[in-house]
Amino acid sequence: MDLVDIISEKKFIGQEFLTWLWWKSEERGGSISLPEQGDIIVVFEKHMLLEYGEGQSNEKLICRGLQTELKEARTGISIGKKLEQARIRIEENELEWSFTLAAGLMEFRNVKLPKTAALDENIEDKEKESEGLILERIFLFEELIRIVNGLFKLFLDVRLGSYWQQEIQKIKGWVGRSEAEV
Amino acid sequence: MGLINGRASFVRFSVEGELPENTWDFISERVALFSFKDIDDTYDENSIGWVSPLNMFDYEFEFGSYACGNYVTLSMRFDERKVSAAILKKFVLKEEERIKKEKQIPKIGKGQKSEIKERIKSELVKKSFPVPSIYDLAWNIPDSTLLFFSTNTKAQALLEDHFKDTFGLTLIQQIPYITAEHILDEEEMHRLSQITPDVFI
Numbered sequence: 001m002d003l004v005d006i007i008s009e010k011k012f013i014g015q016e017f018l019t020w021l022w023w024k025s026e027e028r029g030g031s032i033s034l035p036e037q038g039d040i041i042v043v044f045e046k047h048m049l050l051e052y053g054e055g056q057s058n059e060k061l062i063c064r065g066l067q068t069e070l071k072e073a074r075t076g077i078s079i080g081k082k083l084e085q086a087r088i089r090i091e092e093n094e095l096e097w098s099f100t101l102a103a104g105l106m107e108f109r110n111v112k113l114p115k116t117a118a119l120d121e122n123i124e125d126k127e128k129e130s131e132g133l134i135l136e137r138i139f140l141f142e143e144l145i146r147i148v149n150g151l152f153k154l155f156l157d158v159r160l161g162s163y164w165q166q167e168i169q170k171i172k173g174w175v176g177r178s179e180a181e182v
Numbered sequence: 183m184g185l186i187n188g189r190a191s192f193v194r195f196s197v198e199g200e201l202p203e204n205t206w207d208f209i210s211e212r213v214a215l216f217s218f219k220d221i222d223d224t225y226d227e228n229s230i231g232w233v234s235p236l237n238m239f240d241y242e243f244e245f246g247s248y249a250c251g252n253y254v255t256l257s258m259r260f261d262e263r264k265v266s267a268a269i270l271k272k273f274v275l276k277e278e279e280r281i282k283k284e285k286q287i288p289k290i291g292k293g294q295k296s297e298i299k300e301r302i303k304s305e306l307v308k309k310s311f312p313v314p315s316i317y318d319l320a321w322n323i324p325d326s327t328l329l330f331f332s333t334n335t336k337a338q339a340l341l342e343d344h345f346k347d348t349f350g351l352t353l354i355q356q357i358p359y360i361t362a363e364h365i366l367d368e369e370e371m372h373r374l375s376q377i378t379p380d381v382f383i
Contacts, residue, residue, distance in 0.1 A: 006359050012379040014358035019382055077382050105357050107333045109191040111184075130236055134186065135251050138320050141329055145194060152358065153365050160366075160373045168380060175382050 007105065014103035015082040017155045022086065023171045024154075034150045041091035042151070047100065049085035050076040060084075078175045085109075090147055097144050108148075113140045184331035185235055185255060185318035191333050196364070197326040199351035205323065209254060209349070210243075216348040217241040218259045225308045228262040230344055235318045254321040258341055261312035265303060273302050317341065328353060 001009070024032055025042040032042050050061045050073060061081060063073040077083060084104055090097045095114035102109060116136060158167050184190030202208045218231030218241040234240035234247045235257045248256050277298050278290050290298070318331040319341070330341055342353045354360060362374055 003355065003357075003360075007357055010357070010359035013362070013374070013377075016380060017358060080381065080383060102333070103358070105193065105355070106361060107191070107193050109333060111190045111192070113190075130186075131250055134235075134255055134320075135253070137185065138250075138253060138255075138322075138329070141190070141192065141320070142322070149361065149365060152361065156362060156366060156370070156374065159377070160370055168382070171382050 011104040012082070014106055015084055016159070017152055018086055018101060018103035019077060019083045020155050020158075020167075020171065021088075021151060022083065023174050026174070027170075032151065032154075034147070034154065037092075037150065040147065041089070043089045044086050045089055047085075047087040048073045048083065050081040051084045052081045074175055090144070092143075092147060095140070095143070097140075097147075099144065101148070108141075108144070111141070111144065113137060113144075116140070185320055185329075190331055192329045192331045193333060193338065194356040194361075195328040195330060195353040196356060196360075197321065197328055197351050198354055199349075201323075201349075201351070206249065209248075212348050213243060213248060213254075213256070216344065217243065218261075221261055221263075221312050226263075227307055228260065229312070230258065230260045230340060232256045232348070233259045233316070238314065238316055250320075252323050254319075254323065256319055256321075258317045258319065258337075258344060260315045260317075260337075260340060262315070263307045263310045263312050265306040265310055270299075270303055270306060273306060274299050277302055327356075 021042065022044050025044055030041050030043045031039045033039050046064060048063045050063070052059045052061075059081075061073075061076050063076070065072075073083070085100055085102045087098070087100050090099075095116070097111065097114060099111040100109040101107070158164055184192060213232050216231055218233045219229050220241075221229045231241060232243075232248070233256070234243065235255050236247065238257065238259055240247065241259075248254050274295075278295065281290060281294075281298070282288070315337070317334075317337050319328055321328045330338065332338065338355070345351065345353050356364075359374070363371060366374060
């Protein structure tokens with residue numbers, strides 16, 4: 001299968017991951033435990049994009065607002081729309097990232113990096129400053145990818161395991177609750 | 183943009199293929215060979231090449247300014263002379279009117295119309311200034327991964343081609359299914375290839 005076919009046929013894997021991650025983040029009040037790393041904070045906020053259908057019949061639904069107002073997005077899922085993009089905040093130790101994840105292609109958009117001492121420091125030597133700052137920023141980009149890949153692995157382990165049927169029942173219950181609340 | 187400062191949008195690629203043992207010499211030689219060539223004083227329609235992420239006019243890399251620890255940090259610069267559709271339409275119609283008057287004819291044939299359009303387009307392209315677009319990248323040499331700071335698919339296609347031309351290496355975009363290939367074993371990957379979309383209703 002070439003890349004173009006993989007993108008269209010397997011896009012659902014990223015979208016299911018994002019939906020699962022949203023549910024997972026709310027299951028324990030924003031806290032998710034990553035193997036060998038411990039708890040991190042994952043919060044879905046402000047902005048989501050859902051889509052329905054393929055090609056010309058593709059429809060998009062944008063939901064904006066505070067966390068509680070994202071009930072509209074859950075209602076979208078309850079009528080078969082798929083979560084394609086979400087604005088996410090991740091906290092790990094003292095570091096905090098904010099970014100939009102476009103799930104189908106795993107694109108990181110509008111990434112706001114954590115504030116770190118190295119990024120704030122005012123170094124005299126301009127050349128060293130540039131190299132040091134660039135390395136610091138690359139480290140923070142790659143750290144974010146490492147965390148997201150860790151969460152993706154967590155999802156794949158459940159999705160491919162025998163526990164998935166139980167997990168999806170819980171997600172369906174959560175989606176259904178939002179319908180009742182609206 | 184994005185690598186150096188401010189908020190960033192990026193996609194991730196894996197870099198497929200072998201680098202020679204003298205990796206940094208090879209990279210240095212290839213970057214120089216495929217660096218950006220200015221077209222401001224020519225009539226070329228476009229130009230693509232590597233520049234320093236810190237300065238779009240630095241394409242000589244005299245101090246190896248692309249090497250940053252174990253990373254290669256570069257910007258891909260693409261300059262293109264563009265003519266807007268509205269301007270092209272205006273000047274094509276103007277030329278058609280001129281010819282009709284000159285030859286005292288009521289209409290211009292299809293073939294000649296097409297010839298006029300091509301000629302006017304070529305003249306306008308030559309008169310327009312090249313518009314630059316800059317896209318940053320960070321290539322992790324030990325991990326063979328690359329961050330490209332644009333989600334524009336046209337820019338990604340240009341990168342894949344220019345990277346292949348420069349280094350002879352192939353870039354594979356790390357969409358979820360391909361990412362999974364790097365974090366699952368063979369048996370798990372087989373199971374992933376078999377699953378179909380589930381519903382959350």
